[in-house]
Structure formats: structure tokens, C-alpha cells
Amino acid sequence: MEDILSLSAVELSAAIKEGKTTAVEAMQAVLSKIEEVEKEINAYVTIDKEGALKKAEEVQKKIEAGELSGPLAGVPVAIKDNMCTEGVLTTCSSKILNNFIPTFSAEAVINLEKAGVVMIGKTNMDEFAMGSTTETSAYGVTKNPRNTEHVPGGSSGGSAAAVAANECFFALGSDTGGSIRQPASYCGVVGLKPTYGTVSRYGLIAYGSSLDQIGPITKNVADCATVLEVITSYDKKDSTSIDRKDTDFTSALVDDVKGMRIGIPRDYFGEGLDEEVKNAVLAAAKEFEKKGAIVEEFDLSLVSYAIPTYYTIAAAEASSNLERFDGIKYGYRAADAEGLHNMYKKTRSEGFGPEVKRRIMLGSFVLSSGYYDAYYLKALRVKAMIRKAFDEAFEKYDIILGPVAPTTAPKLGQSLSDPIKMYLGDIYTISANLAGIPGISLPCGKDANGLPIGMQMLANSFEEKKLIQAAYTYEKGTV
Numbered sequence: 431m432e433d434i435l436s437l438s439a440v441e442l443s444a445a446i447k448e449g450k451t452t453a454v455e456a457m458q459a460v461l462s463k464i465e466e467v468e469k470e471i472n473a474y475v476t477i478d479k480e481g482a483l484k485k486a487e488e489v490q491k492k493i494e495a496g497e498l499s500g501p502l503a504g505v506p507v508a509i510k511d512n513m514c515t516e517g518v519l520t521t522c523s524s525k526i527l528n529n530f531i532p533t534f535s536a537e538a539v540i541n542l543e544k545a546g547v548v549m550i551g552k553t554n555m556d557e558f559a560m561g562s563t564t565e566t567s568a569y570g571v572t573k574n575p576r577n578t579e580h581v582p583g584g585s586s587g588g589s590a591a592a593v594a595a596n597e598c599f600f601a602l603g604s605d606t607g608g609s610i611r612q613p614a615s616y617c618g619v620v621g622l623k624p625t626y627g628t629v630s631r632y633g634l635i636a637y638g639s640s641l642d643q644i645g646p647i648t649k650n651v652a653d654c655a656t657v658l659e660v661i662t663s664y665d666k667k668d669s670t671s672i673d674r675k676d677t678d679f680t681s682a683l684v685d686d687v688k689g690m691r692i693g694i695p696r697d698y699f700g701e702g703l704d705e706e707v708k709n710a711v712l713a714a715a716k717e718f719e720k721k722g723a724i725v726e727e728f729d730l731s732l733v734s735y736a737i738p739t740y741y742t743i744a745a746a747e748a749s750s751n752l753e754r755f756d757g758i759k760y761g762y763r764a765a766d767a768e769g770l771h772n773m774y775k776k777t778r779s780e781g782f783g784p785e786v787k788r789r790i791m792l793g794s795f796v797l798s799s800g801y802y803d804a805y806y807l808k809a810l811r812v813k814a815m816i817r818k819a820f821d822e823a824f825e826k827y828d829i830i831l832g833p834v835a836p837t838t839a840p841k842l843g844q845s846l847s848d849p850i851k852m853y854l855g856d857i858y859t860i861s862a863n864l865a866g867i868p869g870i871s872l873p874c875g876k877d878a879n880g881l882p883i884g885m886q887m888l889a890n891s892f893e894e895k896k897l898i899q900a901a902y903t904y905e906k907g908t909v
């Protein structure tokens with residue numbers, strides 16, 4: 431095998447099954463790559479070297495015995511550090527969970543294990559998934575492998591950077607307001623947020639429960655479809671899990687968009703959008719037209735309300751979800767505190783970073799009596815209106831095409847000084863979470879500095895196959 435690391439996840443698994451390489455060799459290749467670049471990139475919080483090599487040996491034996499024959503058997507994966515992994519440190523990149531070792535694994539991780547995928551370790555992220563740059567992590571910032579002076583995006587920045595730097599063959603991320611799609615765009619890889627309820631949230635440490643969804647970050651669209659097929663399952667342990675019958679996502683890897691109706695929202699191409707990003711996305715639309723798709727501009731209303739709605743709902747849910755981190759049952763506990771209340775205060779003051787505190791306080795405010803109706807209930811009403819606007823758009827179009835983010839990856843240190851500006855960077859991605867619909871980000875060019883530009887496609891609920899087909903067709907035409 432020439433260079434194992436250049437293979438996609440599906441290609442690697444095929445090569446292992448054909449005897450051209452082994453799961454152990456693949457893991458060794460990844461671990462030596464991590465050793466080489468990790469000091470610079472900082473994509474991982476925890477690397478389980480011994481466990482990974484041991485597991486790779488076990489999986490290799492099962493592949494040889496014919497017990498594991500799936501399309502991802504033997505492939506090394508990185509898991510975002512907000513998904514529980516039995517016996518392996520899980521921190522959410524926060525000091526408050528610096529010693530938390532779960533006794534169970536997230537359902538999505540279990541599904542990967544059943545398929546013979548081998549976990550390398552846990553990737554860095556914005557603390558509790560709150561941020562858009564992976565700079566709010568308690569374990570240091572992650573850098574963009576395409577240019578280490580820039581951020582990789584967030585909150586799944588570690589996962590996207592690990593895929594882009596060949597420190598894994600694919601990774602899992604979670605997406606509350608764009609946290610898979612935006613880092614995938616900044617790092618020049620493929621990221622997919624499935625329809626809400628498609629992938630079980632059991633074992634995902636919650637940020638905004640009505641918005642969170644786990645999804646794949648991969649090198650190409652074929653890997654993306656394959657991983658999604660493996661991690662999708664109905665789970666009784668997650669009350670929002672949906673029992674879907676149409677989960678053969680790889681069947682959508684078809685190079686054909688003839689007659690597909692693609693809508694481009696005018697609202698997404700107004701002020702604030704970088705010219706190079708705009709041109710790259712519109713050039714991609716032209717590619718679809720050449721292949722026989724019908725591309726039209728249209729007005730998607732309520733775009734300007736998406737950000738206040740999202741931050742009201744997400745912060746409210748976060749303030750409720752993060753109450754459990756109090757220093758009593760698990761995680762960090764402040765030393766020399768006097769009395770219970772003092773211990774709570776000290777633990778949470780010392781354990782949470784500034785961005786997490788900001789969102790907890792914002793959430794507690796919008797849920798407090800006197801403000802609940804004015805903010806939280808109003809946000810829920812607007813959320814329903816945004817869903818309705820998408821329903822109307824999908825009556826006319828199969829897919830909505832637009833940018834992922836207003837600019838390419840900003841420089842390190844630029845975003846944290848202005849939180850509002852950082853929040854505004856989510857303008858194109860958060861509507862999909864509010865509406866519960868699937869979205870995919872894939873590379874569509876580079877800016878003048880060589881930084882990747884991503885485009886985003888959205889489809890109606892449960893229509894991931896349309897996204898995969900369109901993305902696959904675009905990728906085939908441009909690679």
C-alpha cells in the first residue's frame with residue numbers, strides 16, 4: 431500500500447478486506463501522522479493509543495474470520511469529545527469535566543463499533559459545543575490544517591481538522607447551529623447534519639436538546655453517505671429518535687441531477703457575504719445547471735430572525751441542561767469551599783469558561799418569570815414560522831443552495847473579542863437546526879489566500895438522499 435492515509439474510509443476498508451493492508455497498519459499510519467502534526471494542530475483532547483491498537487487487532491481477526499464485512503470495518507475514527515465513550519475520558523473540552531470517564535458509550539459510537547470501526551480518541555471542540563471557532567476549549571485552540579494561522583471553525587473544529595490533516599479517516603461531530611457544516615467548510619472537507627431524530631442523541635452531552643444532532647465529517651460524499659447509514663438507528667433510549675425505513679443512504683450515490691429543482695435564496699446573498707464566497711457558490715450553481723438541474727432564485731423569508739431565535743432557544747436549553755454540572759456527582763469540584771451553596775458557586779465559577787457562562791446567564795434570563803413570554807415563547811413561535819417558510823420553499827424546490835458561512839476561516843484570535851460578530855457567522859446554518867431539516871457542506875473552491883470555501887445544500891426533512899445525490903454529482907464533476 432503506497433500511502434494508506436490518502437485513501438477514503440470506504441477505500442481503506444475495501445483494501446483491508448482484500449488483504450492489501452490491515453486494520454493495525456491503518457491505525458499505526460494514523461498514529462504516526464498524529465505524532466507528526468498534533469503539536470501544531472491540537473485536534474485531539476485524548477488519544478487512546480493502546481486501546482486503539484488493541485481494538486484494531488481484534489477487528490482485523492474478525493475481518494479475516496468473515497465476521498465483519500461492512501463497508502467501514504477496520505477504519506480508524508475520531509469522536510467529538512461531547513459523546514460518551516465507555517472507559518475513555520469525555521470532557522466536552524471543559525475544565526468541569528476534566529476527570530469524567532463515562533460507564534457507557536453514546537448510541538452512535540456503539541453503532542460504529544458494531545460495524546468494526548476503531549476509535550482513535552476524542553477531538554477538541556468549543557467548550558460544551560458553544561462557539562464557532564474551537565477557541566473556547568479548556569484544552570487550547572485547534573488550528574486549521576489548511577493554514578495554521580486560521581481557526582478550523584466550530585464547535586466540531588477538532589473533528590474537521592483531524593479529517594483535513596489525515597489524523598483520522600473520518601470523524602463524528604455534533605451540529606446544534608452549524609457545528610458540523612461550518613468547520614467542514616473552513617477545513618475543506620464534507621460534513622452532513624441529518625434530519626433531527628435520525629441519529630440517536632443518547633450519550634451525546636446535551637447543549638440545546640431540541641437542536642442537537644450527530645453527523646459525519648468525511649473526506650468525500652461517498653464516505654459521508656456510508657457513515658450516515660451506519661450511525662442511523664431507532665433508539666428507544668432517545669425520546670426524539672425516529673424509526674426510519676429509508677436509511678440506505680449509499681443508494682443515493684448517483685451522478686445525476688437532471689430535472690432537480692434547486693432554489694437559491696436571495697436573502698443569503700445580500701450584505702455581509704464575502705465576494706469570493708458568493709462567486710464560488712454561484713459558480714457551483716452554474717455547474718448544476720450544466721448537468722441539467724433547474725436553478726432559480728427565490729425569497730426565503732425570516733432569515734434575519736434566525737439568529738435571535740436560535741440564541742434565545744439554545745441558551746435557554748443550555749442553562750437547563752448544564753444545571754447538572756454542580757461538583758456533586760461527577761466532574762470537577764472546587765477545593766476548600768465552605769458549605770454546599772459556596773461549593774456550587776465556586777465549582778461552576780471555576781469550571782465553566784466565559785462563553786459557557788455567557789450563554790447560561792442569557793438562558794436563565796430568558797426563562798425567568800416576566801421574560802419567559804417576551805423572549806422564549808416568542809422565539810418558539812418564530813421557530814415554527816421558520817419551519818413553515820422552509821415547508822413552502824420545499825413545495826417548489828428539491829434543494830436550497832447557499833453559502834455555509836459569510837467568509838472563509840477567520841484568523842485565530844479575531845472572533846472571541848466580539849461574540850456578537852461570532853454569532854452572526856452562523857446566519858446561514860442555524861435555520862436548518864431550527865427547522866429540523868438536513869444540510870450538507872462540501873468544498874466548492876478556495877479564496878485568494880488558498881483557504882477552502884464551502885457551499886451548503888439543504889433539503890426537506892428525511893430527504894438526505896437528495897442532498898447526497900446532488901453533492902455526489904457536484905463532486906464527480908469537479909474532482
